[in-house]
Amino acid sequence: MRRRNVAFLRGRxxxxxxxxxxxxxxxxxKSHKHAMSYIDGNLLPGEQVVYRTRLHWLLFMTxxxxxxxxxxxxxxxxxxxxxxHYAWIPVAIGLLILLATYIKRQSSDFAVTNxxxxxxxxxxxxxxxxLVLNKVEAIAVNQSLTGRxxxxxxxxxxxxxxxxxxxxxxxxxxxxxxxxQSVTDTHSxxxxxxxxxxxxxxxx
Numbered sequence: 001m002r003r004r005n006v007a008f009l010r011g012r013x014x015x016x017x018x019x020x021x022x023x024x025x026x027x028x029x030k031s032h033k034h035a036m037s038y039i040d041g042n043l044l045p046g047e048q049v050v051y052r053t054r055l056h057w058l059l060f061m062t063x064x065x066x067x068x069x070x071x072x073x074x075x076x077x078x079x080x081x082x083x084x085h086y087a088w089i090p091v092a093i094g095l096l097i098l099l100a101t102y103i104k105r106q107s108s109d110f111a112v113t114n115x116x117x118x119x120x121x122x123x124x125x126x127x128x129x130x131l132v133l134n135k136v137e138a139i140a141v142n143q144s145l146t147g148r149x150x151x152x153x154x155x156x157x158x159x160x161x162x163x164x165x166x167x168x169x170x171x172x173x174x175x176x177x178x179x180x181q182s183v184t185d186t187h188s189x190x191x192x193x194x195x196x197x198x199x200x201x202x203x204x
Contacts (some may be wrong), residue, residue, distance in 0.1 A: 051179030056152035
């Protein structure tokens with residue numbers, strides 16, 4: 001069974017250059033040349049990271065199982081037969097799959113700052129989403145039983161224009177949502193503070 005949690009958010013801070021739905025999408029076919037991450041390289045002046053996460057380590061489960069159950073037995077069979085000089089091929093394939101998975105996880109970046117929600121996946125062909133906080137209407141977290149046990153899930157962020165952006169297998173999705181709620185509450189608190197009317201006294 002999967003559990004779907006939805007949190008509706010209200011933010012008051014305004015950010016420059018925002019779209020009507022508060023979502024800025026970027027799709028690049030080039031990897032970044034600098035060593036810094038996508039989040040670090042795209043922070044605005046005065047912007048600070050409040051919470052940060054990436055894809056969950058269980059991303060390795062399928063590649064590891066495939067390597068151990070399929071590729072290593074093939075390598076052993078080749079090594080003990082007349083095709084022994086080809087035994088390295090399944091091993092190399094397994095290592096390449098594991099390396100690609102490692103790069104995929106390391107290149108993922110999900111952050112909540114004091115101004116925006118920023119999410120990015122991909123290496124050569126990247127998908128990145130940036131949402132200003134006052135345009136985030138809801139964050140849905142979908143978790144299976146395994147996801148609740150190991151702490152991962154899917155995040156669906158809804159902008160004010162109704163646009164939904166989904167990312168799967170995020171590590172700590174509930175903590176990510178709490179961070180967004182915490183920052184939006186901080187921004188909305190000053191505007192919710194009532195200005196005393198002249199001549200009136202505060203309630204006892």
